[in-house]
Amino acid sequence: MTQISTKPPSGMRDFLASDLARRRHVIGVIQSVYESFGFVPLETPTIENLSTLLGKYGPEGDQLLYRLMHRREKLARVLEQGALKESDLSDEGLRYDLTVPLARVVANYRDLPAFYRRYQIQPVWRADRPAKGRFREFYQCDVDVTGTTAMVADAEVCAAVAGVLQKLGFADFTIHVNHRELLRALVSDAGIAPSAEGTALVAIDKLDKIGAEGVLKELQERGISAACGEALMGSLAAAKEVGFLEARAKDETKSGASGARALLELFALARETTAGAVLRFSPELARGLSYYTGPIFEITVPGLAGSLGGGGRYDGLIGMFTRAQIPAVGFSLGLERILLVMEEREMFPELAVGPQILVCRFPDVSAAEALRAASQLRAQGLRVELYPEADKLGKQLAYATTIGAQYAAVLGRVEVDGGAIALKNLATGEQRTISIEDVLKSL
């Protein structure tokens, strides 16, 4: 008989009480800030149809989708055929992000408000190789505004995530901003064919990591000529100069002018918000997901290799589900990344975990009497656990300490008969006998 592994599958985790205290604390902050912006909650199913998911994330995204195999008769029927393709075995998969399900929802419920503003905090699944801060099941915390191309919406989603991070205590994060149209213009100006655009973007996204020479080398490895590479690096450097956006916005002869104008407007609007001081134009920023059409965002923080979150405008995605072209913009925070950095920096406040009081009893007190006392304490709003067995008091007190209770309520014959408890502070050892109705007040 082989031993069954007790570990969760690779890239998946169990969350025990202390983990959940931290996760819930962060989720609570995110939720309260998102709600303060008027976003309303949404939850969507774990499983989506593959037709919903496929073709939205690019070829690599499709590879990372978890697919659910057909069951029972349907599977048996399919297996009888010869020459099976991957698509014959499955027509459902696990959600890969929260943006595509939102797009489906907006397309499906056409009576939603014209400017539907929703937030969504749920796990997503990617069949990726796990690494530090990367899991196969992880939480995203999204805010999106649909139904408007106004840059106010872009500014608001940036403000919302900036507000979250500020409230959590982050003081050194940056929201990098770029524009797909501008990026495309820079690439085509450099003489790079549209077909090589994607591969070029992946290379230039690494500019701050591997430097200009590294990017040039990588561009050539990706089949882009040295001349084009040099031209691209040159225009990127030019784009980093002060006044680039302003000049580009005015120059109607060049492509990308409207993108530059959009970013200028976004920066101006964001100045009135929590995002004002943290937005930065980063012309080398490129994001992998293929559905973005306008501004794109990514949050970085010193000391973290990846990003805390990302987002952008995707004016074409909802149109893939319905005839109506509905524009949208959104931002996604990665819960695990936030937790990782907060843990490394010890940013968590004291978080209450477990019971405040453990009710202990001597053998001359019945279990029923102890249960009644526990009920009376709980009625006061206290978090109370009852020691279930009739062990020696020393063992009961030791247990109270191991579960992290702050107090032990000791019940003997004398206390029960007097409607009291002996309340012992486990940290100081101090103990006093008080009436059971007065416990909450006396803490």
Added chain:
RNA sequence: GUGGGUGUAGCUCAGUUGGUUAGAGCGCCAGGUUGUGGUCCUGGAGGUCGCGGGUUCGAGACCCGUCACUCACCCCA
């Protein structure tokens, strides 16, 4: 997908050039006399050394394979 590292008790890890019955700390259980924990003392349970094969008189150690975990790259949140 590419390269490196590590798999020994519930956890963190020792284990000598291959040699008797595989160890420690923490945790857990019991006791140190019947209404009071944390410290201390004593005792105990708990391991087919990831799995499979090979070399050898003899393998936790060496070799091959395999699986798992992990770090870096890649990509991403």
